[in-house]
Every structure is written in structure tokens, then in C-alpha cells.
Amino acid sequence: MKYSNLNKIALNLSLLIVLFFGLVYFVASHLVKIEIGFLPFILSEILLFFFSYFLYKYTINKFIYEKIKLIYKTIHNLKAPKTQQNKIENSSDIISNVNQQVLSWAQDKKEEIDQLKKLERYRKEFLGNVSHELKTPIFNIQGYVLTLLDGGLDDITINREYLLRTEKSINRMIAIVEDLEAISLIESGELIMKFHKFDIIGLVQEVFEFLEIKASKKQIRLSIVNNSEKPIYVFAEKERIRQVLINLIDNSIKYGREKGKTKVSFFDMDENMLIEVTDDGFGISQEDLPRLFERFYRADKSRSREQGGSGLGLAIVKHLIEAHNQTINVRSTIGIGSTFAFTLKKIK
Template sequence: MKLISSKKLTLSLSILVTILVMVISCISYVLPFHVIYIVLLGLISGILIHQISKYLVNRFLYSKIRILYKTIHDTQVIDKDLAEKVQTSDALHAVEMDVLEWSEERGSLIAQLKKQEKYRKEFIGNVSHELKTPIFNIQGYILTLLDGGLEDKTINRMYLERTEKSINRMITIVKDLEVISKLESGELKLMYERFNIIDLINEVLEMQEMRAKKNNIKLIFPQEKENSKFVYADKKEIFQVLNNLLVNSIKYGRNKGTTHIEVMSMDKNYLLEIRDNGIGIEADNLPRIFERFFRVDKSRSRNMGGSGLGLAIVKHIVDAHNQNINVSSTYGEGTSFTFTLEKAK
């Protein structure tokens, strides 16, 4: 319901009283020379009533608005400033606008807090689930060894090696969580430098060559021997971006599949693409691909190891460089990740 302004309220009251005074005067005096007297009396009465009613209404509004302002504002309201606001403006309209603005802000804040609460619960649940598997594995291996398996040469070494793998997985999860925490809090400062992105890609390819052969994936980089392409970024962090994307592509590649890496020039930036013909990602899952611990195929992903944080770290690093990263995919046909880097001057 729309509020009536204080000005309209006092003005309406004054006009009503003036009309009543004039009507009463007309009834009391019927001679023509009293007409001027009646008009003057009506005007004077109207002005007096207007000022008195304005004062009374403003004092009433001030007493109510003061309580309202102290409720909706986080800081203490200065009485002098509030009194001036009531006197110099349409108080009811001003308060209505302030309350609406406060209500919208609170509604937005509550929605944001609910979203953060949901995200926090999911995050804690995911961390617990990711750590639970290696912990239970370690517990099972150690109990088996303590129950006599330690003296059995056919299983003792095997169980110790499996225990080591589970411990390494836990270390990976903790390290990746630390990296994300630093990226989100701004503690991890980027060390910008000028470097050749072609050399860095070759370095990553060399590092992942054995993994690709094991998964029967062919790595293709047509620009392997091309002239230098210099970028301005944090070399160490971009190495991690390339490495995580390449590992992800190899993990979800098909047998005898391929992974292409390409660098394209785009005005002031280079566009880097890591493209494969693997299993692809369903359209419903694409918007969540960069979320922490999100896995397209949960059972398969956990069997392959990893922390489930690789793509989330990639997104944070690219965002920290004020650059863009995108993903496109067709389920059953393959996936393409592209991100930009600033060209070095």
C-alpha cells in the first residue's frame, strides 16, 4: 500500500479546515461587505492550521521514524541529521525508500548466507568423503599386517605399498586444499614474468608422456617446434594449469584416443586449447565442472586417484590472472578446455 506523504497530509488538513471556517463564516454573516472578512479569516486560519499540523505531524513522524531508523541501520542515527531530514524532505516517502532498500539488501544477504551455508555443508561432506576412503584403506592394510600379515612375505610388501598410495592420496588432497584456500583468500601472490609458452607446453607434455602411453593416449602438439610465443604470467601456476588439464584429458580419454594442444593468437592474448576425443561430459554437468570435488563419474574418478580439486584449482589460477577459461563438450565425443593468457610486450 502506497503511503500518503506528510506534505499532502498537512496540506489536505489545512484546506479542509479553511473550507470549514469559510462555510461557518458564510452562515454567520450574510451581508456583502463581510465577504472580504470571510476570505481573510479563511486564509489566516488555513495558514495557521497548516503550520500547526505540519509541526505536529513532523514531531509525530520523527518519534516513530527515529525508532525505525535505529532498527534498520547498523550505525547509530544522529538525531540532528534525522530531524533535518524530516523537516526538509518528504519524510514518509524518504523512509519508505530507505525501508525498501534495506529490505532488498537484507533479502539479498539472507539468500547469500543460505547459499554459503549450503556450500559449506557440501564442502565439509565432500572433504570427509574424500579423506574417508584412503583412511579406511590404510586402517585395513595395517590391521591385516598386525594380525599376522607382516610375517607373510607374499602380502606384507604389497600391503605396505598400497598403504603408501593411500597416504600419498591424502597428502595430495591436503596440498590441493591448501592451494585453493590461498587462492581464495588472496594469500597466494602471483609472480609475473615473461616466458615462452611453447617451451612450457613441451615441458608438461614430456612430464605426462609416460601416463599417456600407459592409457594408450596420443599427445599431439603441432606447434612443438614452432617459433617462440611469449606470455606474461606466473610460470609456475600456468604450468599447474596445463598439467592439470592434460592429466584430466588423459584420465577421461578413450583407448587409442588423442589429446590436441594448440596455441592461437587473439589480439592482445593467446588462446590455449586442450582438446580430446574422450568420453565427454553430459550437458547437465558442464556448469558444475569447476566446482570443488565435483566428479562426472565418481566411482571411476576415485579409482584413478587425484584429489577432485584439479579443475577448481585451474579455474582459480586463471581467474587470478584476470583471464577466462571455458569448457565445451559433447557426451561420447570429447571435451575442449580453452583459456587465455596475456601476450608479453
């Protein structure tokens, strides 16, 4: 019951009492000939009105509160600290407090239910994705092994090729499991991060050297754009940032054009350093961009699976950057290329 309705009930009952008293006065003055002055009568009516109004209000308030006391205490004790429980319970406006608490509790429960539904949908989607990603290499391994067992092992024209394909499928499964473990560690807060000062330019050069052979196969040129031509020092977990750079640059090579280019640029943002990894590849559609950092999401599913990978690389990148309390975003244009940009804390 709303507090305004409670006031109306008390007001109506008080008016009835005043009218009843007025009627008694009228009957008494005509039948019994009791003479009461007009002014004393008006004053007594006013006093009676206020007295009955507050009496009814208090009585109804307490009566309703006693009826819903158990519900109120259950809801309120779940929400408020002990230091506030007695304060609100002894409030003169108990019904309004109850109403407010119930509405607040209902809203909280609705949000909890919505969150649980969202998590349940995410769980089902996640399990479906894991199953799908693991199923492909498992079936490939099964096919290669059965072929070898059926006589292919003695056929020198296919045995080595099938064993190499089996190894590739096994490596893909290992990559999926390792990436799942990495995300689990990050989300649970169990990933140990050791921040220290290092030169981000030097780290990019190391990653370029690591991916040089892969880039040369597609004749992709790797370059660094540093206008200051000086070392740039950041405060971060070096090996995790190495992992971020490997993921981003490796993707730019995988999905880049033949004889294309990938560049890493640096922009001074006062307290932070903005690092951009840009390619001139095929680009990503606008409808795919918002979901690009989701687990197992692939903008071009057929090309992505041909290239291999766990489908978790960008999700890990996002988690690692956010673990540094920094941000990452992407912009892309079909036919022109893509740019992944993230920030790191700068240090002198």
C-alpha cells in the same frame, strides 16, 4: 507511511479547516450580520488552505519522524557516510527518505541472509565432501594395516602389495590436504603471484615430457598446434600456469581413450592468447558441465575415484586462472571429447 499518504492527510485536514471556516462565515453572515465581500472570502479561504496544508504537512512530518527517529538513525547511520547523514536528516522530505532507507535496508538484509544461507549450505556440503573424500583412503589404510597385523606381514605374497596400496592411499590423502591448502591460499589472497614473461609453447613441451610416461601407458599421443610456429610469450605466473596445464592434460590422459590423442592449441586474441586443451575421450554430459569446476564434483564418480586424485584439480585450475584476471570454460560432447579453454595476457 508513504509520502503520498502524508500529503493526503494534510490535504484532508486543510479541506476540513477551510470548510469549517466557510461554515463559520455562513453562520456569522446570517446570525451576526457580518458582511464580508465574496472576493475577500475566496482569497482568505485559499490562503487558509495553503497555510494549513503546509502547516499540517510539516507538523505531521516532524511528529512521525520523532517517533521513528531512533530506527531511522540506526538504519541510516549504518548505510550512509557521515558527510551525508546531516544532509538527509535535514531534508524537507524526511518520510520519503525514511521509507526509502527502510526498504533499501530490508533488501540489503534479505540479500545478506540469503548469502549466509548459501554459505551455510556450501559449508555443510564442503565438510561432507571432505569427510567423504578422506574416509575412503583412511578406511583403505585401516584395512591394509589390520590385514598385515593379522599375519599378512609375514606372507610374502601380499605384504609388499598391501604396503604399496597403503602408500597409494596415503598419497591420495596428502594430495587432498595440499589441494585444500592451495585453494585456501588463493581465496584468502595470500598466494604470492610473481608475473613475468615466458614462452607458453616451451612450458607445454615441459609438461608433455613430465606426463609422457603416463600417456604412453594408454598410448595417447600428445601434440601441439601452433600455426605461427614461433614462440608465444605470455605475462603470467609460470609455475601456476604449469600447475594448470598439468591438471588439464593429466585429466585428458586419465579420462581419455586408449590409443587416443590430446592436443594443445593456441589462438591469437589480440591482447590475450587463447589456449585450448582438447581430447577425444568419452566426453562430459551437458548437465555436468555447469558444476565441473566445483570442489569435489565428479562427473563420473565411479571412474573418477578409480583414477584417484583429490577432486579439487579443476577447482584449483579455475581459481588460478581467475587470479590472473582471465577466464576458463569447457565444452564437451559425449562420445567425441572435451575442450578446456583459458586465456592469458599476451606479450611481445
